[in-house]
Amino acid sequence: MEESMQKKTNRTLVLIALVLSMFMAAIEGTIVATAMPNIVADLGGFRLYSWVFSGFLLMQAITTMIFGKLADLFGRKPIFIIGVSIFLIGSLLCGFATTMTMLVIFRLLQGVGAGAIQPIVTTIVGDMYTVKERAKVQGYLASVWGISSVIGPLLGGIIVQFVEWSWIFWMNIPLGIIGLLGVIRYFHEQVNKEKKAIDYNGAGLFLIGISSLIIVFVQAGTVWAWLDWETISLFSLFIIFMIVFIFQEGKAPSPIMPLFLWRNKLILIANLATFFSGMIILGLSSFLPTYVQGVMGESAIIAGFTLSTLSIGWPISSTIAGHLVLKIGFRKTALLGGCALLIGTFMFFCLTAEKGPIYAGISSFIVGVGMGLSSTTFIVSIQNHVNWNVRGVATSLNMFMRIVGSAVGAALLGGILNLQMRAFIGTESKSLDVSNIDLLLDENRRKSMDTEMLEKIQNGLSFGLDHVFNGLFIIGILAFLIILFFPNVQLEEAEES
Template sequence: MQSGDGELSPVVAETEVRRADVGLRSERGPVLLSIMLGVGLVAIDSTILATAVPSIVRDLGGFAQFPWLFSIYLLTAAVSTPIFAKFSDIHGRKPVMLIGVALFVLGSILCGFAWNMTALIVFRGLQGLGAGAIQPTSMTIIGDLYSLAERAKVQGYVASVWAMSAVVGPTLGGVFSDFLTWRWIFFVNVPLGALAAWMLFRHFHEDVNRGRHTIDVAGAVLLTLASTMLIFGLLEGGVLWSWLSPWSIGVLGVGVLLLAAFVGVERKAAEPIVPGWVFRRRLLVGANLTNLAVGVMLIGLTSYVPLYVQDVLGTSALVAGSALAALTIGWPISASLSGRIYLKIGFRNTSLIGSVIAGAGAVLLILLNAGSSVWWVALTCFVIGLGMGLVASPTLVAAQSSVDWSSRGVVTGTSMFARSMGSAVGIAIFGAIANAAIGTQSHGSTSNGVPPAILEPALHQVFVAAALVAVLMLVAVAIMPRRAPGALA
């Protein structure tokens, strides 16, 4: 990455100096392993719980409450991500990552000892806070330690953790539930978290400006409240209340008002949680909108492809999960290869290619019918995964490379927050489409009592919506400039 006169741009020059300094004093191999273990905590937890829900409900009761085991985790992880990301720019990555792992492990221990469903839900929220620190900080550390050419390959390694978790998580969940106790799905996080924390503490070293900083308390509180109301309204719309009910309008309306207040506070804050320039730079706007679309597509695929394979094609849950696993296989493959591509043709062009591939896979989803084979579904998911890997990794690297060390946490956290918001929006959109087509208000359980002849066209409409989101993702990528200061585009 060079400026017109052949020299490194100021942002990149400072970044490379900082990276060299951190890298020389840090043992990158053990640090990367600790990051992968930390991400593994989050990744396995997101897949291991689903298979244990029946056992948990039998033991603790609270069937009507169990969807909150997932909702509260998504909520707390999403709202805390930008706050922890900002703190990592102020206080350093190491303490924030260690705090995240500690919160996640503490939440896991408490979940393992939960005495009823309400307590389990509360402790899952604590786990979500830990995830909100681990996810953005881990990717920021990669940006600190690895060069532009290395970063995509390393992110491919991290993405492979999610791929393995898609297979290992459900298997472990079933084994613990059937042969031990569901409580072990939480206790297993303790040794993994302890090892990750110890390796990071021992091998990762960084220089942090210890000067006086002003903590944007008002901004943090407003962002937390605004995000909570918006995500809560999106998650529960059509579930606890109808979309046009006073409750729905009130919750979402308050969320919008709080968000407006947050914007006003941030304009005057000395060190805002989310600086205004994040929304004024074309590169970052395009990258964040792209991540929003990625979040929407991912939640649609992970929620409705297994449902289609199991209830429309008539297979087992294991086969349905295996078909979806093809998505998590294609993703790390293309993510690890994307570095070679964007160094030659730029971030924007690489992401455009990925968007086209993902869109082609979404079109293949639309072509599914009751006579389709599971192998065809798996191939479709694999193609979409290949496209996603060429979109998600280059856009994140582009965003990180456009700023220096002191802003990389904010940029990374904003990207991941956008993806979390995309997941919440996706749940709302796809759930509303499916429920409207089926003619029931059930959400997240649309297959209960619904014959395949009715379910198949409903899910077909969901897949059409996913294809439209792929088109919007292509538009979002196109917003990114061809060349941007401090980064290839």
């Protein structure tokens, strides 16, 4: 099948179209974050602020697996077209939103489309290229995320300052149309025309179960307490529906999530390591800027620099991983990535305010190197290890694990921060409150604060974030230990399987 596709498909033009589509979906997260203050000022509804991001993540998480399976059943091309079309409709409507509620609803629609774009793009690349080419091309594709992380905030600031925030969403439309036309015109695939069995019951159970879990991670610890009835009810709902889902997948003729994938050691180890690396990434993204601004007393620009180095390290090492896989194999490349994650998180374990933002930036860069080496290796090894008819769902499953890991990491590490800060305030400084932390993140108000009060608040935030970074190091250790069990699969063996 892959040989026939290569004769018909213009791989260069299709790859350009795929990169543009991937860039469109990747930049959406960072570019929206920059514009949110202006959006809130225009639309109001600050109480829904977090749902502009969480709603997008929720729908992306619960649709990634489903689109991956549909791509295996009906081919990559139609599912890619559907996904990009939904994303563009959502983008168009987001720009026309007149209330925050409308924006959240349209972001949900965008998230549905995003659930198709990333896994299907990655799967198409896996289909078009040979086993030796995949490693390099997937590395190039991974660099799109790093580039978008650096460009997104800058571009968002320019658009908000010189045009208006609606164009943050509308700029997706020309990119998406070019991507669609490129795939429609130049990508060709052969798909079995026989009648397909769709696991509707499995899809429904999965949607309800994972939605319940993600909502718990979004709401618990902030809107709800972890022991509130809403949290317990939704978590119970998740457990019940996922148990029924597993039974359903065991008997379905064409399951949404084939259970045999979890019995494959390579896929199991890659997915577990990806889950923990997802926790690390969102943990750093959420809390490193707060530490640099609040504890070190640096500006938002400096805080952004310390995080952007991660986005620089990731694409560089992703490209290198493509070459290393061919020279030293999957296992050694993955182990190098695991070592970098371990070293990077250990450096955050040792982080103090005195070490300064350059130390934090170097630590972040090393974590990015670990992510690039490991994530590219995992995707390529999985795609080389499975047949065409499950490549889409296997690729989507790995990406799904990163999304869920990110949600779990944000909830777990955020819970640790709140718990430790309350403990500090309760024992060390009765005059403080958690809400005082807001003062640290406003540069002007911070300068006008009493020196003694400023020091107390910084000590409280530092105490809480030290425990967060301790947690990151423990997660880094777990990721490394799991990668130690990654099997030594050869390129030739993987291609034949």
